Amino acid sequence: MADTDFVSATRTFYDTIAEDYAAQFREPHTAVVLDRLQLDAFAELVGEGGRVADLGCGPGRVTAYLASRGLSVSGLDLSESMLAIARREHPGLRFERGSMLELDLPDASLDGVVAWYSTIHTPDEQLPALFAGFHRVLRPGGHLLLGFQCGDEPRHYEQAFGHQVSLTFLRRRPEGVAALLSEAGLTVRSTTVRAPDEPQGEPVSQASLIARRPQER
Incomplete structure (x- = not known):
């Protein structure tokens, strides 16, 4: 798949x-409770009023949660249908x-960036540029x-929620x-790794990383 194709897909x-x-993800479950610990830690590190971008925000639930924790947060997503829900x-x-x-944002303009399960479709060769x-x-x-x-191993879906689709999820x-x-x-x-939440059908462990841009000397 060409680099531009994965964005379209x-x-x-x-x-x-x-x-x-x-x-499907409207109701809280065990994984959500555990994941909130990571979101809470992130919010505390950023600090109240910190400007944050939720990249790949989907229906906006993480965006809204971080806003409830006192952050000045906005969401960005490829999907207009997801944004309509948000x-x-x-x-x-x-x-x-x-x-x-x-990203159409000025240099050093954010106190925090969230990419919550939104880098999982980005090809490996694109990650260095993304993280930069x-x-x-x-x-x-x-x-x-x-x-x-x-x-x-990646997992490719040809069907989801009864729809014919095509997308690869990279682990x-x-x-x-x-x-x-x-x-x-x-x-x-x-670095935090939690076990799959079996009732929700998670087949593999889930990871979360918190990183920091160092202070300038």
Whole structure:
């Protein structure tokens, strides 16, 4: 798949399943409770009023949660259908369409960046540029939160929620992601791996990393 193709495939996939996806994950479950610990830690590190971008925000639930924790947060997503849900369910927040690979933001303009399961469709060869972009928009001392599925083998879907679709979900090892973040100039502060939440059908462990752009000397 060409580099531009994965962006189009990702947009089409989430446009197709948006309403079903939002309904499926409407109710809290064990994984959500555990994941909130990571979101809470991130929010405390950023600090109240910190400016944060939720990249690949989907229906905006993480965006809204971080806003409830006192952050000044906005969402960005490829899928207009996902954004329609986010705007409908969280009308007080700002959501924009765009790609995290082409961030239209000034250098050092954010206190925090969140990519919560939104890098899982980005090809490996694109990650260095993606993480360099995160480093660019973070102010010195700003924090990054990543969430992703653990593993070595990708999983390709040709059907989801009863829809005919086509998209690959990439799984990665936390140590490999941490190494790429380090190469981009970000310092990993925390690595957390939790077991799959079986009732929700998670087949593999899930990882979250918190990294920081170092203060300038």
